[in-house]
Amino acid sequence: MKIPKEIVISGHTIKVKQVIPDEAKENFIGRLETKNLVIELNMSYTEDMIKEALIHEILHAADIIYNLDLNEYHIGVISAVVFKLIKEGYYVKD
Numbered sequence: 001m002k003i004p005k006e007i008v009i010s011g012h013t014i015k016v017k018q019v020i021p022d023e024a025k026e027n028f029i030g031r032l033e034t035k036n037l038v039i040e041l042n043m044s045y046t047e048d049m050i051k052e053a054l055i056h057e058i059l060h061a062a063d064i065i066y067n068l069d070l071n072e073y074h075i076g077v078i079s080a081v082v083f084k085l086i087k088e089g090y091y092v093k094d
Ligand SMILES: [Zn+2]
Pocket: 056, 060, 072, 075
C-alpha cells in the first residue's frame, strides 16, 4: 500500500501530508484536520503503524462526510480489521 497524496470520498478531497513533527511538542501517528479534511501522517513511525493510521484517519473523514457518528472505539476497531485484511492480502475476485 503506497501513501496517496489525496483520496476522494463522495466528492470530498482528503489531502494526505507526510510530516516529521517535533517529537518534543507533538505526539501523534496520524491526525485529521477536520475543517479542511487534511490528514497528517508522522513518518517517524513504522510503515505498518503509518498505514494503519492512514486507514484510521480516512475513517474519521468518512465519519464526517457521511455523518456516521462513529466514536473513537468504532474507528479503532474498524481500522485495525481493515488493515489486517489488506496486510494479509484478502481481496474479492470476480
Ligand atoms: Zn482516531
